[in-house]
Amino acid sequence: MTAAGEGPVWTRKHLLTINALSREEILFLLDTAEGFKEVSTRSVKKVPALRGRVVVLMFFEDSTRTRMSFELAAQRLSADAIDFAEKVSSTKKGETLLDTARNIEAMGVDIMVLRHPAAGAAEHLARAVNCCVVNAGDGQHAHPTQALLDLFTIRERKGRIEGLNVAIVGDIQHSRVARSDMRGLQKLGAKVTLVGPPTLVSRDFEAMGARVTHDFDSILPEMDVISMLRIQKERMTASGFPSVREYVHFYGMNRERLRRCRPDVLIMHPGPVNRGIELAADVADGPNSSILRQVTNGLAVRMAVLFLCQQAAAAAGAEHAA
Amino acid sequence: MTLLLDRDELHETLEKMARAIAGAAPRDVPVAVVGIRRRGETLARRLLPRLERAGLKAAHYGVLDITLYRDDLTTIGPNAVLRGTEIDFDVTGTWVVLVDDVLYTGRSVRAALDALMDLGRPRAIRLAVLVDRGLRELPIQPDFVGLRTDTEPHHIVQVKLTEVDGRDEVELYDRRG
Numbered sequence: 001m002t003a004a005g006e007g008p009v010w011t012r013k014h015l016l017t018i019n020a021l022s023r024e025e026i027l028f029l030l031d032t033a034e035g036f037k038e039v040s041t042r043s044v045k046k047v048p049a050l051r052g053r054v055v056v057l058m059f060f061e062d063s064t065r066t067r068m069s070f071e072l073a074a075q076r077l078s079a080d081a082i083d084f085a086e087k088v089s090s091t092k093k094g095e096t097l098l099d100t101a102r103n104i105e106a107m108g109v110d111i112m113v114l115r116h117p118a119a120g121a122a123e124h125l126a127r128a129v130n131c132c133v134v135n136a137g138d139g140q141h142a143h144p145t146q147a148l149l150d151l152f153t154i155r156e157r158k159g160r161i162e163g164l165n166v167a168i169v170g171d172i173q174h175s176r177v178a179r180s181d182m183r184g185l186q187k188l189g190a191k192v193t194l195v196g197p198p199t200l201v202s203r204d205f206e207a208m209g210a211r212v213t214h215d216f217d218s219i220l221p222e223m224d225v226i227s228m229l230r231i232q233k234e235r236m237t238a239s240g241f242p243s244v245r246e247y248v249h250f251y252g253m254n255r256e257r258l259r260r261c262r263p264d265v266l267i268m269h270p271g272p273v274n275r276g277i278e279l280a281a282d283v284a285d286g287p288n289s290s291i292l293r294q295v296t297n298g299l300a301v302r303m304a305v306l307f308l309c310q311q312a313a314a315a316a317g318a319e320h321a322a
Numbered sequence: 323m324t325l326l327l328d329r330d331e332l333h334e335t336l337e338k339m340a341r342a343i344a345g346a347a348p349r350d351v352p353v354a355v356v357g358i359r360r361r362g363e364t365l366a367r368r369l370l371p372r373l374e375r376a377g378l379k380a381a382h383y384g385v386l387d388i389t390l391y392r393d394d395l396t397t398i399g400p401n402a403v404l405r406g407t408e409i410d411f412d413v414t415g416t417w418v419v420l421v422d423d424v425l426y427t428g429r430s431v432r433a434a435l436d437a438l439m440d441l442g443r444p445r446a447i448r449l450a451v452l453v454d455r456g457l458r459e460l461p462i463q464p465d466f467v468g469l470r471t472d473t474e475p476h477h478i479v480q481v482k483l484t485e486v487d488g489r490d491e492v493e494l495y496d497r498r499g
Binding site (some may be wrong): 117 | 390403406442
């Protein structure tokens with residue numbers, strides 16, 4: 001079934017940034033993910049859509065949940081998922097990312113899922129290989145599947161995204177999640193407020209259409225959704241960062257702050273949570289929290305991403321052959 | 323365009339199918355009516371009250387999305403909107419009536435059988451189709467048929483249903499114009 005007689009909505013074989021996607025593409029992907037949710041509730045948690053396809057997980061940064069989520073998504077689509085262990089690989093012996101990727105591609109890979117500390121790594125890779133590339137986080141640049149699963153969760157809990165007031169709180173400056181979330185939310189019509197100490201949230205973000213504030217308490221009552229970012233304790237020692245105690249005092253979400261929010265406010269967190277720092281334990285486990293829901297939805301969203309990118313690549317290949 | 327069934331004929335055909343299904347259904351096994359998206363879903367929903375009038379109360383109703391099970395996924399491209407399967411009962415041990423609008427190559431039914439089997443182990447699966455247009459490519463045959471008609475590959479058989487298309491009828495077109 002095509003959308004209103006036009007061509008297919010999704011024609012991308014790569015997912016690199018949220019920025020590149022249109023509002024229609026984002027909604028189409030979220031709708032597709034909706035259809036995948038049911039697969040995880042079956043006794044046989046598998047569909048044959050990507051049978052015989054190979055997905056390689058190339059993680060050049062530590063990540064447990066994102067890697068597992070992609071691996072499980074690939075397996076539920078009946079693809080073979082293989083792990084590329086960077087710590088013991090030849091990149092440690094001086095091989096470049098592209099050489100590594102070309103070698104892996106030569107083994108007959110259909111989709112590469114890349115997590116890399118350098119911003120732009122996924123785009124760089126996509127230009128060099130013929131297979132699909134999915135960005136699982138590149139430096140401080142983008143983390144599109146996290147943004148998509150956040151959008152999916154907000155829509156599921158709130159019934160809509162358009163017109164919602166959404167705050168993203170924390171180290172915005174160094175966060176790819178914040179950048180991708182902001183772009184995705186804006187494309188779907190939400191109003192985004194970025195919150196954090198002046199050293200971690202620059203006024204430059206106002207040029208991108210977001211509201212910036214350093215006073216968390218003042219915005220609490222108007223927010224529909226508050227997404228708490230993880231504070232990276234290792235950064236805390238760097239200059240420009242407040243002490244943990246100071247941060248918790250001004251920017252930590254706790255029961256007292258939650259009381260001043262709307263009763264139906266949605267509290268999100270991309271994980272892993274520093275309990276007692278950006279998020280108090282009782283709020284993280286409370287009814288307003290969607291943290292585990294985000295993880296569950298992440299699986300459906302990543303299945304949709306792998307499925308649609310592979311479909312687009314197959315369609316392009318079929319056209320080429322015809 | 324040739325009209326294969328007009329509105330009244332389509333309604334009458336559904337009644338006949340419902341009576342045949344009700345007559346064949348076991349009385350000691352729960353019956354599940356499962357439609358294949360999208361027009362099979364509508365037909366299945368329409369069959370329910372007719373089955374009841376014919377003396378068969380279906381225990382379950384469900385909808386099967388076979389998109390992920392198709393064998394032509396690599397050629398149709400990402401056009402298909404995945405709507406998801408909605409079967410919120412355990413199919414194991416049930417007598418399933420699988421409903422579709424047109425039976426042609428048999429590939430959709432093959433996909434639907436695989437999708438159903440992944441959900442559990444039905445006691446039996448029966449196939450009900452409104453139109454059997456022949457030209458099978460797989461060894462699959464229907465158990466309940468509304469209308470049997472011989473067609474050519476260049477024909478298109480379209481089942482139109484009010485819920486989806488705004489009117490009830492079955493049409494045959496010639497692709498060659």
